[in-house]
Amino acid sequence: MDPEPPIPSLRWRILLLGLLSVGMGVFAWYTMLGNYPRTQFGDGQMFHKGIEAARVSVVRYHELPLWNPYECGGNPLWDNPEQMAAAPLLWPVLFLGTTVEVYFWCIIHGALGFLAMWLFGRHELRLTRVATFLAASIWAFCGFHQQHASTGHLSFASFEYFPLAILLWRRAETDLRAAAGLGALVAWMLYEAGTYSVPHLALFLAAETLTRAWPAKRFVPIGRAAAVVVAVTVIVGAARLFPLVAQLGAHTRALEPETDHLTWQTLRDMFLVRQHGWGAAGQTYVWPEYWAYLGPIVVVLGLVGIALAGIEYAWLVALLVLAFVLMCGHFAPWAPWSILKGHIFPFKEMRVPARFRCEVSLFLAAFCGIAIDRLRQLAQRKVPSHATTIGAFIVALGFVGVGDLLSTSLIWIETRWPQAPESHPMPSTRLYYGGPGLAPFIDQPQQNRGRLDCWGEWGSFYSGAPLWEGDVPQARGATKDVVVEVGNRTQNTFSIDAVLTRPGRVLVNSSYDRAWRTDVGTLVEVNRQLVLELPEGRHHVHLRYWPIGLTAGLLLSTFGTAAVVAYFVWDARRKRHQRLPYPA
Numbered sequence: 001m002d003p004e005p006p007i008p009s010l011r012w013r014i015l016l017l018g019l020l021s022v023g024m025g026v027f028a029w030y031t032m033l034g035n036y037p038r039t040q041f042g043d044g045q046m047f048h049k050g051i052e053a054a055r056v057s058v059v060r061y062h063e064l065p066l067w068n069p070y071e072c073g074g075n076p077l078w079d080n081p082e083q084m085a086a087a088p089l090l091w092p093v094l095f096l097g098t099t100v101e102v103y104f105w106c107i108i109h110g111a112l113g114f115l116a117m118w119l120f121g122r123h124e125l126r127l128t129r130v131a132t133f134l135a136a137s138i139w140a141f142c143g144f145h146q147q148h149a150s151t152g153h154l155s156f157a158s159f160e161y162f163p164l165a166i167l168l169w170r171r172a173e174t175d176l177r178a179a180a181g182l183g184a185l186v187a188w189m190l191y192e193a194g195t196y197s198v199p200h201l202a203l204f205l206a207a208e209t210l211t212r213a214w215p216a217k218r219f220v221p222i223g224r225a226a227a228v229v230v231a232v233t234v235i236v237g238a239a240r241l242f243p244l245v246a247q248l249g250a251h252t253r254a255l256e257p258e259t260d261h262l263t264w265q266t267l268r269d270m271f272l273v274r275q276h277g278w279g280a281a282g283q284t285y286v287w288p289e290y291w292a293y294l295g296p297i298v299v300v301l302g303l304v305g306i307a308l309a310g311i312e313y314a315w316l317v318a319l320l321v322l323a324f325v326l327m328c329g330h331f332a333p334w335a336p337w338s339i340l341k342g343h344i345f346p347f348k349e350m351r352v353p354a355r356f357r358c359e360v361s362l363f364l365a366a367f368c369g370i371a372i373d374r375l376r377q378l379a380q381r382k383v384p385s386h387a388t389t390i391g392a393f394i395v396a397l398g399f400v401g402v403g404d405l406l407s408t409s410l411i412w413i414e415t416r417w418p419q420a421p422e423s424h425p426m427p428s429t430r431l432y433y434g435g436p437g438l439a440p441f442i443d444q445p446q447q448n449r450g451r452l453d454c455w456g457e458w459g460s461f462y463s464g465a466p467l468w469e470g471d472v473p474q475a476r477g478a479t480k481d482v483v484v485e486v487g488n489r490t491q492n493t494f495s496i497d498a499v500l501t502r503p504g505r506v507l508v509n510s511s512y513d514r515a516w517r518t519d520v521g522t523l524v525e526v527n528r529q530l531v532l533e534l535p536e537g538r539h540h541v542h543l544r545y546w547p548i549g550l551t552a553g554l555l556l557s558t559f560g561t562a563a564v565v566a567y568f569v570w571d572a573r574r575k576r577h578q579r580l581p582y583p584a
Contacts, residue, residue: 173212
């Protein structure tokens, strides 16, 4: 193949690649933009309400988005594994409204996924630009990503970073800057509610490490790199990690026994069928938990890439095989997923083995890019007089495959935004539950009112407390010896004035969590309700929700992030004249 014309300026490389990534993100989601301002269906409503709760906390109450009083009678927000209140990408568009935030989230993660695969293809696989473009398009906009994002599983967006994470990990053995970068990336994923993506990534990075297990002396630099990754992850992600660990330690997710494994019919359909009913015959879950459309052209090109370069990229083949076997689920007692699910945390509290189709899609996309280059090289060696024509045909075939994938995803996305737009109701003067004229589900935080029902598995730990509805004081005496004169609240706090003729209890209109604090008396749990025990006398009490470990986490994350940034700035200046050229 003819050498590619270089792009000499690093600034131009960054600018052009950034514009290309964003442009592809917008293009791949333009049918979503055509639905604006409508909202998602299904779990998208749950995530929308969680983001709205975070927005209201900051905009109205000028508080960190720590507690969500609008669902289940109250449940964690910052330290909820399913919610994204701490995600840095949401904060720049916080004042533009939640619908804009959700649309932005989908587009920017598509762009970041494209960028991640571009860097992996160019710097690890050493693909040409056109092959990298095709591989990046396949990965960033494959059925797994488009399906999960458009049907409301917004916390799955951090799976898009996997190619970059693998690239950084493979470089970390010889360059601790890559290890620090990977640690920062994993911390970023934690802030984005990557409770599925981070364990998946850790599993595949561990498996990739085994492909470099010889000679044994390599484990010394690999171990050093792993220590840096873990240290940076902890210090940068501490503000999210510490509260999250406290929550996961306090609650065990109760899941039904799972026996799901892929049938041959499902295995064929999930990557090749453009349209499918909601159900999946012979499977435990609904069809969106299996759909990962790549299309016949992409699948065939991926298999050709394995055939042509599988020996050279044996490590990549090994990861593909692992992903495929995990994706198949509980097909035998010795199946990898059965072992993980039965014995290893956090996989014991996870489900849907078909979600490993994400990694299968990643590695097939990589091999598709490899196939494009290898077939063109083969044509040059075997039929040089027709190499240009054959090469153009191969590239055109790849573009047809990408076009098929994108068109199928665009049709799917267009149907996933059927719900009414935000209604922007007038907020009530005080925050309370229920009452006449309760706004639609996603608009309740804006209305300053919540509900006692729940949506989301994490809320099951908080539902069922004997709370009350209506615009009434948000605290009550448990007995006639306790008189509550004032019971007001914000999103994260309660202010209570109480008079007690003898020691007694004040019932607080909130679900209990052990992260609630009080400056007077003691907080206890009674039937999942937050209850304040006070001594005799008159008291002015202030309660606040502050996640366990958040103070230490914020301090560590602040100084740790500053230290990591300072290191990279210092290192860039030190090596400014030693920078090695990389392909753009």
